[in-house]
Amino acid sequence: MIQKAAMMRKFMIAGNWKLHGSHAMIRQWLADFMALDTSIDALDVALCVPYVYLPMLSTNASKNILIGAQDVSAHDTGAHTGEVSAAMLQEVGARLVLIGHSERRQDHAESDELVRAKFKQALAQGLMPVVCVGESQQQRENNETFAVIERQLNAIIDLLNAANADQCILAYEPIWAIGTGLTASAEQAQEVHQFIRSQLAHKDVTMARQIRLLYGGSCKGSNAYELFSMPDVDGGLIGGASLKAEDFMAICHQANKLLDKTQSD
């Protein structure tokens, strides 16, 4: 923790609502969140929601919640039916965007090349890209975890540098831990996060120190403290537990506890 504090990486807790939400749910979520008394001032808190809810959330959420999308087009304009550009996202209040989530890689056959193109669009438009990487159960069993992560990282690594590192986020989401209740242990998460940071450090040590690495996969209030206490885990990307304000806040609360501990160390 002392290490993390020395590097000045602020914890980020980002919710990914996936294909969930409605106007009624958003009203309830925001009211519940406001009523909870945990402060989020020392954290970066974000919610990545379906495109259509971006305007409502960016108008109604308090200013210390960053609003994000779950995908972005690889194109800036033109004949691409159904696509939404980075500029459009920004116009409706998005500050960040998930790129290459495993559900998009799997359900929409998104390649590393496509992830790279989307990453470039986000950066060009000043949106904070949150690039997701992670291995399947099968790949882990075949001892391919590091090779898979390295390949996914290599798609964007040359675009990262010390000047943009604080505006880029990477999220390690082992596919076998997403929505399954099977969380990676804190040690498993740290092992991969450390690997990612060491890969980045081959390119640029300053960039590697600055960039935030989030863990995602069945993260909840009961395991967040242990995961976030790992030296290379800088927060979480939260699916199921972001759908209820109380559950999400419980995770923010654990991150705050770690900050308190750091300050008293």
Ligand code: 13P
């Ligand atoms: P769960 O927290 O539901 O496992 O989802 C993780 C995830 O995919 C966040 O992007």
